[in-house]
Amino acid sequence: MKSTIKLIQKSRKYSEAFKKSIVKDFESGKFSVPQLERIHTISNVTIYRWIYKYSTINQPGQRIVEMENSSTKKLKSLEAKVKELECMVGQKQIQIDYLEKVIDLANQELHIDLKKNSNTPLSNGSVTKRK
Structure with missing residues (x-):
């Protein structure tokens, strides 16, 4: 059957x-x-x-x-813009890290305090600190 x-x-x-x-x-x-x-x-x-x-x-x-792929093209262009902006932010962060390192090295080796607080007195020019 x-x-x-x-x-x-x-x-x-x-x-x-x-x-x-x-x-x-x-x-x-x-x-x-x-x-x-x-x-x-x-x-x-x-x-x-x-x-x-x-x-x-x-x-x-x-x-x-x-329109064919109109919304997907818009989405891809926005994603590309986000990626570009993230890259720019990353580059700026690298620059900030570099400048902070330079400030720290200047403080350690040249005894120049480049980071000043608002309550510190004004400097007398570019005179280095004595040990």
């Missing part, structure tokens, strides 16, 4: 609040449809259907067209 195996189709039901939150994320510009598709593992056709149904911005009869 030959048995037949029938595949059970899996279908998910989403609440209306969840659908509206997806549409709200799209409309706010936080995520593009492909990003929402990857995050929630929902097909882009379904997401577009929800947008047409629940959108407060989109009017009936209008088609939503996203």
Whole structure:
């Protein structure tokens, strides 16, 4: 006897609040449809259907067209800017460490106090301290 195996189709039901939150994320510009598709593992056709149904911005009869990779290009440019700024901060920190080391060496070897507190008297010029 030959048995037949029938595949059970899996279908998910989403609440209306969840659908509206997806549409709200799209409309706010936080995520593009492909990003929402990857995050929630929902097909882009379904997401577009929800947008047409629940959108407060989109009017009936209008088609939503996203520029190809527009949001991903913007995200990559912002990530590049962050990386550049982090590099600049790192360089400035190296300069600060270097200058602090020079000040410490000047204090130890030349006996010149370059770090002055507000309550110390003014110096008499570049006279070195006597031991």
